[in-house]
Amino acid sequence: MNKPSTQQAIFVYTLLGIALIVFLTPIYLIASSSVKPSPIMFQRPPAMLFEPTFEHYRDLFAMRPFGKFIMNSLVVALGSTAFSVFFGSIAAYAISRIKHKRMNDIAFWILSMRMFPPIAVVVPYYIIFKTAGLLDTPLALIIVYSTANIPLTVWLMKGFFDEVPSALEEAAAVDGHGLISIFWRVTLPLAAPGLAVSAVFCFIFSWNEFLFALMLTGSEAQTATVAVMSFWSSDAVQWGRIMAGSFVILIPGVVFVLTCQRWLVRGLTMGSVK
Amino acid sequence: MAYIRKRNRRIFMTFLLPAMLVLFLTTIYPMLYAGYLSFRSYDLAKPFVPRMFVGWANYQQVLTSGDFLNALSITFQLMVITLSIQLVVGVGLALLVTQRLPGMGVARTLLLIPMMISPVIVGLVWLFLYFPELGYLNYFLSFVGIDPIPWITSPNWALWAIAIADIWQWTPFIMMGTAAALTSLSPEPYEAARIDGNTRWQVFRHVTLPQLKPVLVSLLFLRAIDAFKIYDIIFVLTKGGPGDSTEVLSLYIYRQSFTFWQMGVGAAASFVSLIIIVVLITLFFKSLNRDQTA
Numbered sequence: 020m021n022k023p024s025t026q027q028a029i030f031v032y033t034l035l036g037i038a039l040i041v042f043l044t045p046i047y048l049i050a051s052s053s054v055k056p057s058p059i060m061f062q063r064p065p066a067m068l069f070e071p072t073f074e075h076y077r078d079l080f081a082m083r084p085f086g087k088f089i090m091n092s093l094v095v096a097l098g099s100t101a102f103s104v105f106f107g108s109i110a111a112y113a114i115s116r117i118k119h120k121r122m123n124d125i126a127f128w129i130l131s132m133r134m135f136p137p138i139a140v141v142v143p144y145y146i147i148f149k150t151a152g153l154l155d156t157p158l159a160l161i162i163v164y165s166t167a168n169i170p171l172t173v174w175l176m177k178g179f180f181d182e183v184p185s186a187l188e189e190a191a192a193v194d195g196h197g198l199i200s201i202f203w204r205v206t207l208p209l210a211a212p213g214l215a216v217s218a219v220f221c222f223i224f225s226w227n228e229f230l231f232a233l234m235l236t237g238s239e240a241q242t243a244t245v246a247v248m249s250f251w252s253s254d255a256v257q258w259g260r261i262m263a264g265s266f267v268i269l270i271p272g273v274v275f276v277l278t279c280q281r282w283l284v285r286g287l288t289m290g291s292v293k
Numbered sequence: 294m295a296y297i298r299k300r301n302r303r304i305f306m307t308f309l310l311p312a313m314l315v316l317f318l319t320t321i322y323p324m325l326y327a328g329y330l331s332f333r334s335y336d337l338a339k340p341f342v343p344r345m346f347v348g349w350a351n352y353q354q355v356l357t358s359g360d361f362l363n364a365l366s367i368t369f370q371l372m373v374i375t376l377s378i379q380l381v382v383g384v385g386l387a388l389l390v391t392q393r394l395p396g397m398g399v400a401r402t403l404l405l406i407p408m409m410i411s412p413v414i415v416g417l418v419w420l421f422l423y424f425p426e427l428g429y430l431n432y433f434l435s436f437v438g439i440d441p442i443p444w445i446t447s448p449n450w451a452l453w454a455i456a457i458a459d460i461w462q463w464t465p466f467i468m469m470g471t472a473a474a475l476t477s478l479s480p481e482p483y484e485a486a487r488i489d490g491n492t493r494w495q496v497f498r499h500v501t502l503p504q505l506k507p508v509l510v511s512l513l514f515l516r517a518i519d520a521f522k523i524y525d526i527i528f529v530l531t532k533g534g535p536g537d538s539t540e541v542l543s544l545y546i547y548r549q550s551f552t553f554w555q556m557g558v559g560a561a562a563s564f565v566s567l568i569i570i571v572v573l574i575t576l577f578f579k580s581l582n583r584d585q586t587a
Contacts, residue, residue: 022393031392035400038386042404042461045418048429052421061427110312113305125313131574132316135324136522138543139563139570142330142550143323166319169312198301227411229525234551244413248529251417258421265414272409280402284473287408287466290581291511292473 049269052262060258075259085264088246092268094157095232095242096225099164103221104214106165107172112202114173115180126177130289133170137230145234155237163231168221175220175286179213180206216282223272243268324567330560344557351561361562363537364545367452371541372520374456375463376513382460383467384509388497390468391475405469407462416529419458420445423530448538451531455539458526463519467512474508475501507580514577521570542566 023031052060054071079085114126144163145154153159183206191201207214232242247264250257276283284292331351333344355361390401407415422430423444431441444454478501486496524543527533533540533548540548546566550559 028392028394031389031394032396035386035389038389039400039403042407042465045415045422045461046406046410048421049414049418061429063432065429106312106315109308113309117302117305117309125309127578129312129316131578132320134518134570134574134577135320136543136563136566136570138522138524138546139327139567140320140323142546142556142559142563143326145550146330146556147323147326162319165315169315173312198304223409227409227413229411229413229528233528244411247417248413251529256424261417262421265417269410269414272411273406276405276409277402280405283405283408284469288470288473288512289515289577291515292470292508293477 046269046273049262049265052258053266054263055259057259075263078257079260079263079267082260083246083249085243085246085267088241088243089267091157091236091240092226092242092244095160095164095240096222098157098161099168099225100218100221102161103165103168103172104218107169107217108176108207108210108214109202110169111173111176112180112206115177126173129170129173131170133167133174135166141231141234144231148235154235155240157240159235160225160228160232160240160242163235164221164225164228167224171220171224171286172217174289175217176210176213178285179210183209216279216286219275219279220286223275226268226271327560327563330557331564333557335556335560336554347557351557352565354558355561355565360537360540361545361565364540364542367537367539368521368523368541371452371456371459371523372517374452375459375520376516378456378460379464379467379516380509380513383464384471384505386464386468387471387475391472401468401472405465408465408469410462412462412525413529415458415462416526419454419461419526420530423454445531446535448535451535451539455523455527455530458530459520459523462526463516466516467509470508470512471505474505478504511577511580514573514580518570518573518577521566521573 051065053075054073055066055069056072056074059066059069110129114122114129144159148154148159187205187209188201191205196204227244228242229244232245233248236242236245243264247261247268250260250264332346332348334347334350335344386404390397390404422428425443425446428444430444431439434442442450444450482500482504483496486500491499522543523541524547527539527541527544531539533544542562543566546559546562549555549562
């Protein structure tokens with residue numbers, strides 16, 4: 020592809036400028052509305068220069084125990100991440116190393132589990148957790164989120180393990196190391212970036228999830244995404260607090276995109292792009 | 294490597310089994326349970342009534358009720374609207390951000406942000422924009438001469454309101470996948486085509502697009518699977534309304550199960566939707582295998 024001419028460059032920049040405005044305005048609105056005084060929230064034209072206020076953040080944490088809901092989100096997200104990355108990566112190692120024609124089927128079966136519709140299992144989950152006394156506990160969500168996080172970890176880690184040269188493992192085997200020792204000392208350190216990427220994906224997915232959190236938790240184990248909806252009521256919508264809560268919730272995802280965008284293709288397109 | 298494999302078959306199996314066991318217990322078992330429920334009359338509002346075996350009655354109720362067919366039709370309408378616009382805009386953006394110009398990397402990264410935002414937050418910010426009387430979207434649109442649109446209060450517009458929020462969030466996905474595929478295409482056919490004096494559009498239409506096609510097909514299947522499951526954005530924006538104009542399949546199942554407490558009917562509807570999603574997933578994996586052989 021040749022370098023575009025000046026005319027073409029202007030065309031490209033104009034269209035991209037429009038796209039950036041369209042795709043970033045909603046995010047700007049969340050950030051600015053979260054520090055905008057309520058009386059000018061919907062002022063026209065939108066107030067660009069104003070004295071920022073932190074009253075919405077104060078209300079968010081003082082009027083409702085939003086801090087507790089953030090903690091719940093953290094506990095659930097970290098718990099499910101640890102569980103899924105551990106079991107997902109050892110399974111990925113086995114799938115990467117066993118050469119058997121059924122292995123591909125097992126890998127696809129695991130991957131397909133990620134794509135099943137949550138709504139189809141929410142009724143059974145509700146009944147099962149109710150029976151087990153696990154409704155409204157972080158443990159229920161940790162288990163449920165692993166259903167999506169384990170397949171994702173297996174998928175990502177298999178790719179990373181495939182790239183570890185087998186000569187290194189063979190050399191360690193000749194030195195008398197057993198398989199677990201080889202995995203722990205040779206293979207896993209070389210696939211460490213994969214562990215980080217998988218962990219971040221698992222964390223973001225769990226942190227952002229809403230449907231299961233809504234159905235399976237109550238006042239105790241409620242997560243932040245469910246809590247932020249509770250500022251919405253038909254008589255008076257607390258937009259300031261909703262936007263402040265939304266801003267807190269969107270931070271991890273935005274940081275992830277800005278720092279690890281090159282891994283997004285691998286984690287999200289499931290092998291569509293080679 | 295063969296040497297390592299042979300001696301450690303048992304350890305490899307112990308590595309693999311826990312993940313498979315967890316997935317079996319958290320997906321296959323609940324699905325079988327849903328299958329069991331779908332043949333029972335199970336009304337959670339009447340906990341002491343025995344759960345009678347009712348045969349195909351729940352399925353009959355689901356498949357012959359206008360509500361279910363309406364939900365199915367709305368789900369597919371939404372899928373067609375969102376996928377087609379995401380495809381066109383996403384491929385267009387991918388062509389822009391892969392130009393050899395300064396600043397393209399930054400633009401590409403910034404455009405990916407919507408994808409990683411919780412769908413609830415996406416719903417809330419679009420609710421803020423659509424909000425009757427107050428929302429800024431109609432204000433912005435008034436500058437280009439568009440009269441106020443009753444986004445979420447009119448059954449004619451509500452589905453579009455949802456589609457726009459979904460398009461905003463997931464167009465970057467198509468852009469990302471297409472841009473990655475574009476950068477890995479080999480440059481030779483382009484140079485040949487340019488030398489032959491083709492216009493840019495002809496090069497795109499006859500050289501780029503055929504090479505991109507397998508990737509685009511796979512990306513669209515992934516989007517279709519997600520579009521079929523859409524829930525959060527609709528829950529926030531319209532809760533399926535006004536009327537049932539935006540009641541997609543997942544909201545129908547939710548309403549049957551948790552508003553009417555008809556767990557058996559909800560489970561039967563879940564099972565029908567599972568069959569559809571299995572077809573989509575199979576087609577997705579088929580599409581992956583095809584470009585391996587091509």
